[in-house]
Amino acid sequence: MRFHQLQIILILLFMSLFLGLGKRGTAQNKTLTLEQVLALAKEQSPDVVLAKHRFRSSYWEFRSYKASRLPSLALNSTLLGFSRSYMPVSQDDGSTRYISVQDNTSSVSAQINQNVGFTGGYFYIESGLARFDNLVTDTTVFRSIPLMIGYSQPTLQFNQFRWEKKIEPLKYEEAKKEYIRKLEEISEKAVNYFYDLALSQLNVDIAEMNYNNNDTIFKISQGRYNIGTIAENDLLQSELALLNSKSDLAQSRINLAISKFRLRSFLGFNDLVDIQLILQDSVPAFEIQTNKAIQQAVENSGTILSLQRQIIESERDVAKAKAENRFNAELYASFGLNQASGYLSGAYERPENQQQANLGIRIPILDWGQGKGRYRMAQSQQEVVKTQVEQARIDFEQQVLLKVMQFNEQDDQVLIASKADEIARKRYEVTKQRFLIGKIGVLDLNIASQEKDLAQRSYIQAQKTYWTYYYNIRQYTLYDFHQQIPLEFDLKELEY
Numbered sequence: 001m002r003f004h005q006l007q008i009i010l011i012l013l014f015m016s017l018f019l020g021l022g023k024r025g026t027a028q029n030k031t032l033t034l035e036q037v038l039a040l041a042k043e044q045s046p047d048v049v050l051a052k053h054r055f056r057s058s059y060w061e062f063r064s065y066k067a068s069r070l071p072s073l074a075l076n077s078t079l080l081g082f083s084r085s086y087m088p089v090s091q092d093d094g095s096t097r098y099i100s101v102q103d104n105t106s107s108v109s110a111q112i113n114q115n116v117g118f119t120g121g122y123f124y125i126e127s128g129l130a131r132f133d134n135l136v137t138d139t140t141v142f143r144s145i146p147l148m149i150g151y152s153q154p155t156l157q158f159n160q161f162r163w164e165k166k167i168e169p170l171k172y173e174e175a176k177k178e179y180i181r182k183l184e185e186i187s188e189k190a191v192n193y194f195y196d197l198a199l200s201q202l203n204v205d206i207a208e209m210n211y212n213n214n215d216t217i218f219k220i221s222q223g224r225y226n227i228g229t230i231a232e233n234d235l236l237q238s239e240l241a242l243l244n245s246k247s248d249l250a251q252s253r254i255n256l257a258i259s260k261f262r263l264r265s266f267l268g269f270n271d272l273v274d275i276q277l278i279l280q281d282s283v284p285a286f287e288i289q290t291n292k293a294i295q296q297a298v299e300n301s302g303t304i305l306s307l308q309r310q311i312i313e314s315e316r317d318v319a320k321a322k323a324e325n326r327f328n329a330e331l332y333a334s335f336g337l338n339q340a341s342g343y344l345s346g347a348y349e350r351p352e353n354q355q356q357a358n359l360g361i362r363i364p365i366l367d368w369g370q371g372k373g374r375y376r377m378a379q380s381q382q383e384v385v386k387t388q389v390e391q392a393r394i395d396f397e398q399q400v401l402l403k404v405m406q407f408n409e410q411d412d413q414v415l416i417a418s419k420a421d422e423i424a425r426k427r428y429e430v431t432k433q434r435f436l437i438g439k440i441g442v443l444d445l446n447i448a449s450q451e452k453d454l455a456q457r458s459y460i461q462a463q464k465t466y467w468t469y470y471y472n473i474r475q476y477t478l479y480d481f482h483q484q485i486p487l488e489f490d491l492k493e494l495e496y
Contacts, residue, residue, distance in 0.1 A: 030269075031276045034190050034194055034467070037267070038125050041190035042183055044268045049457070051182040052494055058175030058462065059494065065168040069161075071114045076128075081105035102135035109145070120159035124149040126336070129347070141340055142347035148336030155331060158323035163316040170309045177302030179494075180487050181475050188471040193263040195464035197279050200252070200259035202460060205452050207249035213449070214242040217435070222400035229438065237442045282418070284409050288481050293473065297400045300486055304396070307389045313383040321378040325371030398478050407469040410462070417462035424448075424455035 032040075042048055083105070086098040109128025116122060126148040132141045221238040224230045260275055269275075299303055337351035431448035434440045474480065478487045 028273045029276065030273055031278060033278045034280065037190050037194045037263075038187050040267050041186050044266055045186060045190075045266055047186050047189065047266070048183065051179055051186070054182075055175055055179040055494055058172060060097065062168060062172035062175075065164065069115060069117060073102045073110065075107040075108070075110050078106055081107075100136060100165075104133040104135060106131050109140075115161060115166055117161035118162055119153060120157065121151060121153035123149070125149050134452075139342065141342055142344050143338065143340045144347040144351070145336060146202040146348060146351055147205075148334060148338075150332070150334030150336075152330065152332045155329040156323065156326065157328045157330070163312075163319070164414075165378050166312050167309060167316070170305055174302045174305040174309065176489075176491075177300065177305060177478060180478050180489060181302060183489070184471050184475040184478075184487070188250060188468055188475070189266065191464060191467040191471060193259075193266050194277065195460060195467075197259040197263050197275065198279055199460050200256040201277060202456055204249070204251040204256050205244065205378070206456065207252040210449060210453070211242070211249050213432075214238065214245045217445065218242045220436070224438075225310070227257055230441070234442050237446075241442065241446055261393045278461070279463070283411060283414050283463060284482060286482065287408050288473065290401055290404050293404045293477055293479075294397050294400050296477040296479040296486070297396070301396070301476060302478075303476075304393070307393055310385050310389055314378075314385040318375070318378040318382050321375040324398050325375050396476075400473070403469065403473045403476060407466075410466045410469055414459075414462045415468050417459040421455040421459040424452040428452040 030221045081104060084100075084102045087101045088096045089099055091097055107128060107130035109126060111124055111126040112126045113122060128145045128148075130143045132143070134140075218238045218241075221230060225232065225235040260270075263275055264271065264273055309385070337353065339347050339349065339351040341347045341349070342414060428448045428451070431440065431445055435442070435445045470481075474487065479485075480487055
């Protein structure tokens with residue numbers, strides 16, 4: 001009885017394991033249009049995940065910059081500062097006596113710091129308490145600083161804060177536009193993978209049809225050769241066509257598997273997902289105005305912001321080199337209250353004033369022309385940057401112009417390819433019927449078949465080129481010309 005129960009348990013465990021594995025290994029069939037592939041690419045592809053993290057890095061870099069302009073509060077403490085040493089003490093007779101010193105120091109302080117971007121200085125407010133224990137004399141002293149206010153101001157020095165205020169917001173805006181551009185680049189890659197798979201699927205369909213047709217033609221040719229109506233050359237030609245079509249079919253199936261793998265990997269699917277594509281019969285017919293495209297590119301593109309930032313950074317480098325080559329000074333002043341006592345409560349009774357003022361100057365006297373050389377180099381580099389930026393802007397606008405011209409011509413190319421595909425199909429059917437009744441030979445039929453296959457492939461390639469041009473223009477302009485709106489994204493979706 002117990003053995004029978006054990007058998008039942010083992011059978012149930014085996015069935016559950018088998019069903020679990022079967023469920024995990026079940027293939028999923030997905031039939032996707034181009035629009036669905038584009039949506040999936042922007043939603044879950046590894047490329048979009050990387051783009052999001054790159055933008056988040058820029059986002060937090062900008063947040064850190066903004067935080068550096070706000071007051072900061074820090075708590076500093078020394079919990080234990082033990083010291084044991086011999087200290088020299090000068091005597092009245094001029095000799096030196098070394099005495100043993102053993103003490104312990106502990107302290108705590110709170111400090112508020114605030115950078116002043118306009119002037120390049122900073123001020124602080126501090127409050128603290130320290131305890132000094134002399135372990136030799138067994139005495140304790142408390143020193144308090146109820147309040148200390150200080151300010152440091154560089155004079156005629158390079159103001160890093162002022163230049164960061166100009167550059168950092170530009171870098172952040174550039175990062176936002178780069179993220180949008182990256183999404184359009186992902187869309188362009190999705191178009192390429194989509195139509196590569198579509199072409200591979202078409203090639204398999206063509207190869208299967210050609211193999212079946214050539215098999216039928218070869219059998220017909222064998223019959224005609226046997227009754228002497230065709231020459232051996234025609235028979236060999238049909239047999240060669242059959243062998244070639246068989247080889248093409250095997251290779252096209254391999255290429256299909258490769259194309260499916262690439263699209264699956266790009267979309268973040270595993271190998272259990274089998275993808276089939278649905279091609280659209282036509283493409284939207286609209287024209288992009290050249291002037292509008294250039295205008296949107298200048299207004300929206302991160303490339304233009306990058307060029308502006310390069311100009312400002314070159315101006316910053318010149319200002320820095322100039323400041324480092326001249327007289328400069330730094331003024332420091334502080335005012336506060338402090339007191340010391342052997343008791344903690346006494347350290348806060350009737351605190352005394354404490355003032356401090358420092359003025360430091362730096363005057364370059366002799367550096368053998370290093371400072372002047374750095375300044376001249378910065379000026380020269382600034383002129384180089386200006387020239388490069390001006391040329392880059394011209395090249396950028398020319399690229400937009402060429403992309404628009406290519407796109408505006410491509411919808412006609414799609415129509416032409418569609419018409420050519422239709423004509424080639426009809427011509428092949430007519431040629432095939434004429435071959436079946438013996439009006440033409442195998443060579444003419446093969447030529448018609450090759451032209452039909454080429455026309456089908458050209459039609460898909462024309463659609464691919466159309467969408468590639470379109471999303472390439474969107475990368476330059478960050479503008480949706482179909483809906484007539486700028487490309488944007490929801491910043492909240494990318495925040496942690």
